[in-house]
Amino acid sequence: MTAPETLALVGAGKMGSSLLGGWLAAGFEPRRISVYDPAPSDALRAQAGKWGFALNPAHAPAEAVVLAVKPQALDAVAAGIAALFGRDSFLLSILAGKTVHNLAARLPASAILRAMPNTPAAVGRGVTGVFANEATRPDQREKAQFLLSGVGGVEWVERESLIDAVTAISGSGPAYVFNLVEALAEAGTQLGLPADLSLRLARATVEGSGELLRRQPDISAATLRKNVTSPGGTTQAALDVLMAPDGLTPLMVRAGAAARKRAEDLSG
CATH class of the missing domain: 3.40.50.720 (NAD(P)-binding Rossmann-like Domain)
Known part of the structure; x- marks a missing residue:
């Protein structure tokens, strides 16, 4: 270059x-x-x-x-x-x-x-x-x-x-990830963990998961998810909620669509 x-x-x-x-x-x-x-x-x-x-x-x-x-x-x-x-x-x-x-x-x-x-x-x-x-x-x-x-x-x-789609996914995406940390920490607090401990656990989990993605570029996110998930186990129980028809994916699709529309509105 x-x-x-x-x-x-x-x-x-x-x-x-x-x-x-x-x-x-x-x-x-x-x-x-x-x-x-x-x-x-x-x-x-x-x-x-x-x-x-x-x-x-x-x-x-x-x-x-x-x-x-x-x-x-x-x-x-x-x-x-x-x-x-x-x-x-x-x-x-x-x-x-x-x-x-x-x-x-x-x-x-x-x-x-x-x-x-x-x-x-x-x-x-x-x-x-x-x-x-x-x-x-x-x-x-x-x-x-x-x-x-x-x-x-x-x-x-x-x-x-x-x-505009790039803006909605990667441009705004870091905020979504930070909000995931906030949500995960709040879930831990609701389960009885001290707030500071729950936040440390949530941050470290997202940081470490991102590093796994970085170090294993040939392994899909779906495969990494499956590697963590034992049939009938605790992770599967949580994923049954997150992957439900009204779960995380349709919510993220709506969020991305809202961000793209706002990018389009700014084009005037």
């Missing part, structure tokens, strides 16, 4: 900062990075001083422009960043719900990629779904792959509409 010659990051909040950290860790030359943020945090200022990337310099065209502001802020920032785009620039947007059409109407970019990373990017364990429009060249796709792989895995989709 090759890196872009120059890079402008617009927005250095949680996800923008995670991407920036991934690029620096991957060896991207800081002098080729410009970061634009209207209210830079003390941590961002310190990072700029340590690494030497430019913080809020005069606007100049960059080969790659990564847009990482909140979706609701697009109209407010679009006019002010037009000078970041040159003839060969490409736009990599991580704004939930903002379509290629929506972005092209506001920014002078023809090659546009929409990406949806998730919060484990902060520890280099994220996963990002990405779509590229027809104007995006193969070399620009490769450079986008480099930028996104700095924080975890990258999965390409061939239809833009699937990005």
